[in-house]
Amino acid sequence: xxxxxxxxxxxxxxxxxxxxxxxxxxxxxxxxxxxxxxxxxxxxxxxxxxxxxxxxxxxxxxxxxxxxxxxxxxxxxxxxxxxxxxxxxxxxxxxxxxxxxxxxxxxxxxxxxxxxxxxxxxxxxxxxxxxxxxxxxxxxxxxxxxxxxxxxxxxxxxxxxxxxxxxxxxxxxxxxxxxxxxxxxxxxxxxxxxxxxxxxxxxxxxxxxxxxxxxxxxxxxxxxxxxxxxxxxxxxxxxxxxxxxxxxxxxxxxxxxxxxxxxxxxxxxxxxxxxxxxxxxxxxxxxxxxxxxxxxxxxxxxxxxxxxxxxxxxxxxxxxxxxxxxxxxxxxxxxxxxxxxxxxxxxxxxxxxxxxxxxxxxxxxxxxxxxxxxxxxxxxxxxxxxxxxxxxxxxxxxxxxxxxxxxxxxxxxxxxxxxxxxxxxxxxx
Numbered sequence: 001x002x003x004x005x006x007x008x009x010x011x012x013x014x015x016x017x018x019x020x021x022x023x024x025x026x027x028x029x030x031x032x033x034x035x036x037x038x039x040x041x042x043x044x045x046x047x048x049x050x051x052x053x054x055x056x057x058x059x060x061x062x063x064x065x066x067x068x069x070x071x072x073x074x075x076x077x078x079x080x081x082x083x084x085x086x087x088x089x090x091x092x093x094x095x096x097x098x099x100x101x102x103x104x105x106x107x108x109x110x111x112x113x114x115x116x117x118x119x120x121x122x123x124x125x126x127x128x129x130x131x132x133x134x135x136x137x138x139x140x141x142x143x144x145x146x147x148x149x150x151x152x153x154x155x156x157x158x159x160x161x162x163x164x165x166x167x168x169x170x171x172x173x174x175x176x177x178x179x180x181x182x183x184x185x186x187x188x189x190x191x192x193x194x195x196x197x198x199x200x201x202x203x204x205x206x207x208x209x210x211x212x213x214x215x216x217x218x219x220x221x222x223x224x225x226x227x228x229x230x231x232x233x234x235x236x237x238x239x240x241x242x243x244x245x246x247x248x249x250x251x252x253x254x255x256x257x258x259x260x261x262x263x264x265x266x267x268x269x270x271x272x273x274x275x276x277x278x279x280x281x282x283x284x285x286x287x288x289x290x291x292x293x294x295x296x297x298x299x300x301x302x303x304x305x306x307x308x309x310x311x312x313x314x315x316x317x318x319x320x321x322x323x324x325x326x327x328x329x330x331x332x333x334x335x336x337x338x339x340x341x342x343x344x345x346x347x348x349x350x351x352x353x354x355x356x357x358x359x360x361x362x363x364x365x366x367x368x369x370x371x372x373x374x375x376x377x378x379x380x381x382x383x384x385x386x387x388x389x390x391x392x393x394x395x396x397x398x399x400x401x402x403x404x405x406x407x408x409x410x411x412x413x414x415x416x417x418x419x420x421x422x423x424x425x426x427x428x429x
Contacts, residue, residue, distance in 0.1 A: 029051060039191040135210060167185075249298060252297070
């Protein structure tokens with residue numbers, strides 16, 4: 001670590017030098033874009049060796065999703081979920097390329113893919129085929145709607161899932177249009193579900209010796225993390241509605257304007273409400289029968305909130321936060337992304353890491369969230385360029401001869417010539 005506390009690593013750490021809770025595992029990553037790569041990044045942070053399979057011509061689609069790009073031509077989107085991986089460029093349209101993938105799958109512990117339903121089977125790389133050569137393989141398929149059901153062949157995109165899965169109906173201003181969340185949360189949470197399911201499958205394999213298939217659908221994931229909102233509907237039969245930044249069943253719980261900005265106020269119980277009332281100079285509010293209990297405050301939110309907003313406008317956000325926290329009332333600023341990433345707490349927790357990139361420049365990344373005492377997740381190697389590890393992997397992991405590697409390269413089954421040219425063109429442009 002440096003004095004700034006935000007630099008993690010040395011570059012170029014070879015796979016055999018990695019460490020972590022999952023350092024004995026080999027993961028074959030045939031996913032692209034976000035959900036799958038996020039899952040494999042989490043496994044990689046915990047030490048697993050991640051071999052990312054990419055198209056030789058353009059690689060992962062997110063390599064072109066920008067700006068912004070680094071001076072070396074790597075997109076910020078791609079960088080966000082592809083650290084701790086090695087890239088192998090394989091043309092899956094060729095018999096020889098598919099044979100390389102089968103050879104890798106025979107040695108892998110885990111395979112993750114997010115092709116459309118049926119694509120991997122058509123390539124001869126589906127679960128039933130691969131488990132016949134590797135019964136211990138844990139095979140995770142991530143799709144929009146899953147392997148079954150009437151929508152299984154539909155493409156799955158995060159914003160469509162947010163809309164169809166009900167999230168947009170409860171997000172946004174009360175009188176405004178439905179809104180999506182600013183981050184692709186259906187994709188990200190699908191990646192989290194995939195990673196946790198894989199860890200459960202590994203535990204099962206440790207006990208039985210058998211792998212299994214895992215079917216992760218963005219639509220299922222979206223429905224599952226509606227949690228209390230979905231439960232409220234299932235219990236009451238009443239469709240949930242939008243509350244903006246307010247809470248449907250806790251009051252006051254939301255943003256309030258201050259003299260210089262906004263404050264997030266989260267009063268979770270009656271004791272906290274009484275403490276807040278004293279801080280704002282209105283202890284009588286806690287004695288008012290309309291506001292003394294949370295159910296009453298929910299009923300009379302339309303009269304309580306305007307009173308509080310008028311009071312909070314009289315002082316700055318920082319002043320209110322200091323006084324509220326002093327009496328145990330949860331409150332915080334509404335930070336911008338730069339403010340959040342540079343927050344003293346974020347720096348103390350090393351949530352921004354920096355690694356040397358492919359062009360030699362320093363690349364900032366959001367660091368691992370989990371903190372583990374014995375096997376801490378780490379950022380060991382930067383996101384790879386297209387196919388940069390192809391020859392190393394097929395030689396080291398598969399034991400291919402120089403002659404065979406040359407034949408594969410000459411046939412176009414492996415390699416990244418077109419991808420390299422595209423990257424340099426973006427960089428120079």
